[in-house]
Amino acid sequence: MADQDIEQAVARALEDAPQRNFRETVDLAINLRDLDLNDPSNRVDESVVLPSGTGQDTRIVVFAEGETAVRAEEVADEVFSSDDLADLGDDQDAAKDLAEETDFFIAEASMMPTIGASLGQVLGPRGKMPTPLQPDEDVVETVNRMKNTVQVRSRDRRTFHALVGSEEMSAEEIGDNIDTILRRLYGDLEKGPLNIDSVYVKTTMGPAVEVA
Numbered sequence: 621m622a623d624q625d626i627e628q629a630v631a632r633a634l635e636d637a638p639q640r641n642f643r644e645t646v647d648l649a650i651n652l653r654d655l656d657l658n659d660p661s662n663r664v665d666e667s668v669v670l671p672s673g674t675g676q677d678t679r680i681v682v683f684a685e686g687e688t689a690v691r692a693e694e695v696a697d698e699v700f701s702s703d704d705l706a707d708l709g710d711d712q713d714a715a716k717d718l719a720e721e722t723d724f725f726i727a728e729a730s731m732m733p734t735i736g737a738s739l740g741q742v743l744g745p746r747g748k749m750p751t752p753l754q755p756d757e758d759v760v761e762t763v764n765r766m767k768n769t770v771q772v773r774s775r776d777r778r779t780f781h782a783l784v785g786s787e788e789m790s791a792e793e794i795g796d797n798i799d800t801i802l803r804r805l806y807g808d809l810e811k812g813p814l815n816i817d818s819v820y821v822k823t824t825m826g827p828a829v830e831v832a
Contacts, residue, residue: 626802627795629831630821634791637826644824645676646785646794648801648831650774653817655810657776664774665747666808668782668801672793673768675786680766681718683727683735683750688759695763697722702731709738716742724766725750726759747773772801778817787823794821798831 630646637644655662682692682699692699700708708715719742727735727750735743735750743749751766753759774780782801785794798821809815820828 623795623799626798626831627791629829630794630798631791633821633823633826633829634787634794636829637787637823640825644787644826645783646787646789646821646823648782648784648798649779649820649822649828650782650805651779651817651819652774652809652815653778655778655815657774657778662810663776664772664780664805664808666772666804667751667769668772668804669765669769670784670797671768671800672785672789672796674770674783675789676783678723678767678769679721680724680726680763681722682753682759682763683725683731684753684759685728685731688728688753692726692759692763695760696726702734705731705734705738712742715739719743719746719748722748724748724769726753726762726766727751728753729755747771770801772804784821 633646657663679697682696683705684692684699685701689699689701708718725743725748729752732750732752740749751762753762770783772782784797784801802819805816806812819831821831822828
């Protein structure tokens with residue numbers, strides 16, 4: 621259950637958003653303080669599973685072979701074999717396009733060294749290196765979990781943003797998502813809540829409402 625203050629801030633942001641002819645996302649703006657973000661160890665870089673989902677279509681690509689590839693076809697947007705991977709490695713433009721269009725990559729652990737060698741220069745800088753799938757993990761469960769996952773990443777910026785839902789979701793659902801992200805940040809940052817200067821929630825085109 622989200623904090624009541626968070627839920628009220630979300631409700632206000634949804635109410636104040638002007639009517640648009642497209643579905644707006646709801647985003648969180650987080651402002652950090654008292655952190656040297658030139659030091660990579662102080663930066664935020666987390667994959668967070670949102671309890672209420674993202675409210676968006678999340679594009680997921682899987683690198684797999686055999687039975688895992690067959691099962692992945694049921695739930696992933698696209699599945700690449702080792703042969704496909706080799707072709708991508710030879711076509712950097714196609715690899716870059718794929719990286720830009722895809723939210724998350726998953727790969728059988730055995731394929732990770734090849735992916736690192738052939739696509740690491742494309743995926744690495746974009747923060748898109750695949751999540752390794754271990755032999756005892758279910759690819760269907762992993763893909764479905766990733767569909768509700770967002771990347772919360774500050775890089776070297778004091779202010780950064782994270783997707784927390786869409787305008788069609790309820791204030792309670794979005795509030796639960798925000799609460800989950802903030803709790804993760806409190807646990808990860810050196811001084812917890814003291815390293816957060818302010819937090820705002822807003823729809824794509826709507827005004828920002830302070831959360832914390």
